[in-house]
Amino acid sequence: MAEAARRLTALAERALGAPLPVRVRAWDRSESGPPGTPVLIVRRRRALRRLLWQPGELGLARAWVAGDLDVEGDLYEALGLLAGFFWERDDAARPTGPTAVLKALRDPEIRAVGRELLKLTGPWTPPAPPAEEARRAGGPLHTLRRDKQAISHHYDVGNTFYEHVLGPSMVYSCAYWESPESTLEEAQRAKLDLVCRKLALKPGTRLLDVGCGWGSMALHAAREYGADVVAVTLSEEQAAYARKRAAEAGLADRIEVRVQDYREVSDGPFDAVSSIGMAEHVGSARYAEYAAGLYALLRPGGRLLNHQIARRPLKDEDGYRVDEFIDRYVFPDGELAPVGRTVAQLEEAGFEVRDVEALREHYALTLRRWVANLEAHWDEAVRLTSPGRARVWRLYMAASALSFERNRIGVNQVLAIRTPESGDPGLPLRTRSWN
Template structure:
């Protein structure tokens, strides 16, 4: 197809977007010819011509994701404001029947030769009718076959975590904790808030010297180090990431805790050396998947002694009226957490109870995760050049969009995060918990 170089591409593109979506773009648009259109005083969405080809070949979330990662879409101005404005335009809360679905259907129709005349202007704007290659940062976990096999889960974890420990040092800061912190005040340092979270987990688990702790998904070792150093436990941390394990072992050695802390590259399904007095699972259960969650809960129950406690710290989504309509955002699935799934907190509690646990406490920390993510984004932006050098421009763009959008999702109550304390209550019925469990913070 011969491409006509069109002046005022932004105006034409804005008009087409309004026609397809049924509403005007809520922010200003700048096209490849430097033309601009849309409301002034808002962040600017910068669109390269190749972004249109990506959307025509993969309408909806995946096309948008690929365009962002490749740099074919960008935002000038406040990223949080831009995402907030676009949230009601592309992504609607609820049953996943909002504008993204309508846009995907409309754009897919434009690929039909019989209807191509109706989309001639968009096709001319898009340029050569060839599919751009996906960005190299897209996950290659094998999109076919059963989910959550040992091999596939290891590949998925490697995609997310094995991008270089130095990169995560810049983003996470000295604490090296990749889960929601606990804030007493928004002015706290990230390190203090993460230390408070680790200590809260230890107190909820009732840790004391001589006990055995299993930390499932131990990351870079922060939880097991904190528990062994400050509470005197013997701890085992397991992860599927080789890079995390190497880093955690080095930290354990530097703390002089090699006699009390063991780091393993091991799947939770391969742990058979119970009983443990306590199990912590902090930001790991999102990787388990709905089909495996019952086995996950039952496996942790079996690893605990009677009276032992589980602290399950897990992101939750809002429930849907029709749960069969739940789908994982394609940007998250392809670029961030391959094969990850979220569940409503009620379903998580029910499955823990079905495994035999007595659920004794549920604490929502939704606002805390918004604060945490904003600090991570600020760290990433402050070290942008180093993060790009250590990974790739596309990888840095993935993390910036993912964390900023996630911060808004927590702040707008689209998703939440909860600490669930569950006990393998002995036959005597006495779990050994304080009478007032909300004294954890005392």
């Protein structure tokens, strides 16, 4: 079969109804498609079986993670060219469940493509998912046990791996860029400082840092603003790392790091709460509880800074949505909602929302720096985790950067206050001065 690439290209264009915008190189080294474009490498026929058994984004993701698919050339360009055929297709045209898939397979054109693909696949058996796919317990979403398991899947892959990706700041959330020429460390420090100023931290302020990661926010708040910090995470590895950093900085007396679910924190009130890149894990079933719980932990006049990724709303719908690749390989059980829904639920819990700042472009810049860090330390990242895990991260961060750039998703800092009975929120008249 010396012309597998030509046949694959023809079948893909027949199924997608448009010319394939990238070149294809097949397992027999044949090539087909437009020259001068990124090359989609189909290393093994098993990639086709993955797509036939799980059409769409999940099949593609499994083939990528397993190394059955690869890209030669600019990964961002390749993802951008293919986006309109897969993850940016009109949702009404995308099969989303067994019934929809069966309906699509009844189409004579699709059936014909399927028969042709069968001739190329080799043994007709369903390939096992890559080992990097999340294994989850059954039962309801977002129980204490299931959330801890989901967090462990993503974060407990080794602190050294994250050092290579995130750099010295060890901040795993959107940075705040003065210009694209700033360093990642400068931009992350600016983000932490922005949060501290929005929360009006000062010596003696009692801060709860929810989802504290490797302790960077807690360290900045204690060192630069004199705050007393309770930092909580569900990751054992993160907690150990954060405690070590606090001790080395001489701040162990001001920073308490706990392996604890935010729902189990009972020693309020706090003057301020920071939740940076954590609320995406909460989910629709628990978001009202999350908002009410943080409201209850604040003293009257206390402030919440909620830094959270959002997705664009769909027509006649404002709820949550799960991305298959992200759910299976990156953030199990994570859910994104439109920012309007987040603001509404914070208000329903009793908060007065005083400021919403969109940082979409800032996250795109941050992700591109993380991808560059990963690529610069690729061999070490593979050694520390696995080839599949490193591939998960490269794809997820590059695709996410494009999603932010194309306004598919955004990220917002929402400042909310538990307004005291006097009605005075304690804010400056010109809020954005944050002093």
